[in-house]
Structure formats: structure tokens, C-alpha cells
Amino acid sequence: MFNVLVVEDDKELRELYCTVLSENGYNSLPASDGEAALEVLDHQYVDIIICDIMMPHMDGFALTRALREAGFTLPILMITAKDSMNDKQEGFRVGTDDYMVKPIDIREMLWRVAALSRRAKIINDRRLVLGSTVLDYDCMSATVSGIDVPLYQKEFFLLYKLASSIGRIFTRRQIMDEIWGMDSEADPHTLEVHVSRLRERFRDNPDFEIVTVRGLGYKVVGKS
């Protein structure tokens, strides 16, 4: 059973989300702000976080930052108010795993939680299969048709993240935040170097391809 932590200061909404999630087979854990969320996380394993941005004491961004700094890599679904997104491209820059805009369509939420569950499951399984290519988190290694492709740690994390949601664009920011940490001072070009090295290693791979999305980031797409 999946544990979903719902961080929302509005009591009505929080209870609504929790009820709907519970009705659909998730185990929901309510928290009224970021600090309360951290408290829950201390005592309970959590698979996914749903989190409003605007909250008292500790808002969604602060919570995300705190979690990533502490090494949590679980998927975070952010909820934003419509006005806080004035630009179309803003959506890509938010820096979490997924986001929704208020007013929330409850079915949409379920759909997104399901999608993130798949990712969380992949993270938990520690194993990702793309055709004949297998990424094994514990060995930190990739095999193509049984043949081992050695990867450096950073390369592996990067590929694992990109490949955990085929087709989805991850912005440089998202990737850097999760793999290098929120407050990393690392040169953004480092990411490009790793991508380059990954492409070199999987040059003739029949299963997937790392595609550049100019001005935004990268995505992994399957070769058909």
C-alpha cells in the first residue's frame, strides 16, 4: 500500500484529498504545513508527497529544499495557485517532479499520483527495464542484453532519473536539484558533460535515446 503525505494548510482541502486518496487504495497521511510534514517523515515511510506551495511556517519550496538536502528523492507533486504561474514556461521551472494548478480536478490528481506511484515503485524496485536494457540501482550498473555497461555514480543517477519517466522533460534545474542538491554551486555545464558521456556509452543502444529539449532540459525517449 502506498503512503501519500498530503501537505495542505486548508483543512477542508486536506481532508478532501485524503478521503479521495483513501477511497482509491492509498494510505493518506495529513500534515498542515512543512514542519508537520517533516515530523511525519521522521516516523513513517512515505512514497509520495502532495504539497501546496502557499503554507504558513514552512512553504512547499522550503519543504522540497529541506527534503532534497536531506537526501530524499521521493516524488513530490506540487499544487500552485493559478496566479503564481504567469508564464507558460513557468511550469517547467518549478523544480519538483510534477505540479498541478488550482482548482484541482480530483481525478486529475489521482491520475498524477498514479503516474508518480509508478516512478516511486521504480525507485523502490531499484530496477528499471527498457527493452533489453536493465538499470539496476543496487549495482549502480546498466546491462544491455546481459552485457554490463559500467557507469559512474552521477551518470547512473542521471540516467535513472530521466528513464524513470519516459518521454517526460526534466529541466536542468530539476535534475541539478535532485542529483546535485538544491544549494549546489556546481557549474551547469557539468550536467551536459554527463549527458554527453552517457550518450557515448549508449551510442548504439536500441532501446532509448537521450533527447535534448533546447532551452529546457532533457528527456529519454524510447526508440521504436
Add this chain to the structure above:
Amino acid sequence: MFNVLVVEDDKELRELYCTVLSENGYNSLPASDGEAALEVLDHQYVDIIICDIMMPHMDGFALTRALREAGFTLPILMITAKDSMNDKQEGFRVGTDDYMVKPIDIREMLWRVAALSRRAKIINDRRLVLGSTVLDYDCMSATVSGIDVPLYQKEFFLLYKLASSIGRIFTRRQIMDEIWGMDSEADPHTLEVHVSRLRERFRDNPDFEIVTVRGLGYKVVGKS
């Protein structure tokens, strides 16, 4: 299924609205005034509110204000008794999304509710379906019958904006402001170039067409 809360003190009208909405695939929730509406909202997820202004106890403005202050951002469609300028201004000031003037044309109501629900859905769906053409915001990709149509970033945002409201005219200014940014110094002709290139890419597309509105801007219309 969409939940539409109908707030109207006149019993005849309320039942008429609810019946029509139910017949057209919406789940309608009746309420006789603002206080009753809040009561419903406490126990039920609501997607859209249709709301008369003149009501006993708590009128439409008060309801809207209360909801917005409580952080609700769901679309509110206001019904005003007469086409009074004061009402309009007041309505927009307290944060309604759309309004209609009595006597209500029932088809117009359906059309507006459809537009509002479509808008609410698109914001979160980030996925536009126009017949066999699909625009996926998260992948920033367009596919026609499953075949990928490569687009430049600007082209994609442009098409996505135009297609997010079929038939609606977007002025050059609106488009430039949103996609190029308010303080962009770009030559207005650039927009024409992008439109031209989009038309070229979707030359034989059976689903839609970008139509020039001379002197104003552009709109996307469906081919039927």
C-alpha cells in the same frame, strides 16, 4: 464527471438549470443561497459554481468573496439580473470568472460551463486533443495520429496557446506578451514567421487550422 454547484434562490430556475446540466452529463448540486452553497462545499468537491447575484441571506458577491478569501479558486459563473455596469465591475472585482445576463439562454449557459470546465481541465491536463492531433505540454511534443511532428519551442507554445481556446481570437499583443514576455523587443513580424512555419508543418492536418483575423490576431478553428 463534473460537479456543478447551482446557487439560485428561484426554485423554478434552479431546477431548470440542474435538469439541463444533468441531461448534459454534469452532476448538478442545487443550493438556494450562499450559505447553503457553503454548506454543500463543505461536504462535496465542486468543479464549477453557477451563482445568481441577487439572493437572500448571502448574495453572489458575498459568496464569491468568502470563497476567494478562503482560498478557493474554482471557476464561478455569475448570473446578473440586468446588464448593469456596476454589477460587472463589482463581479470582476470580487473575482468571478464569467457572467451571464438574465434572461438566461440555456444553451449559452451550457456553452459557458463547457468553456470553464474545459479551461480548468486544460490547465492541469497540459494535454490538448484535437481529433487525431495531440499536444502534450509535458513532453512538448505534437503528434498527429501517433506520428510525431517536431516543433521548435516557440512554435509549440504558440500553437498550444492558440489551441487551448478553439475559436477564440488572440491578439498579436496577447501572444507576444505571453510567449515572448511583456518587455520583449522582438519584431512583430517574427510572430508571422512562426505562424507561417506552423501552417507549413500542419498543412494537411485534418483537425485544425490557424486562421488570420486581419487587424487583430489569430485563432485556431477546427476543421469539420
Add this chain to the structure above:
DNA sequence: ACTGTTCCTCAAATGGCTCTCAACGCAACC
């Protein structure tokens, strides 16, 4: 501690994708 290895980061040169502009042709309105 010294040395070597492993892994990651940085810098700089190169490359090539997008976007823009300019120029001309064309269509629509008066």
C-alpha cells in the same frame, strides 16, 4: 603521508540548432 586510482568538475573550442530579421510577393480593404 605518499602515491595512484577513480570519479567528477571545469574550461575552452567547436558545432549546430533556433530564432529573428529583412526583403519581396501577395491578398485584402478602402
Add this chain to the structure above:
DNA sequence: GGTTGCGTTGAGAGCCATTTGAGGAACAGT
């Protein structure tokens, strides 16, 4: 028919991305 606004095309500028090699931090073994 003139004028104004729009369409189309090609080429260039600018910037973003890629690549490579060198340097450096972390770590382990001696």
C-alpha cells in the same frame, strides 16, 4: 489602384549545447 497588413523564404546571428582534455578532490592501499 493604392495602401496597408500579412505570408513566405532564405540566410545570418546568437546562443545554447557538445565534446574533449586537463585538472582536482576524494579515497584507498601501501
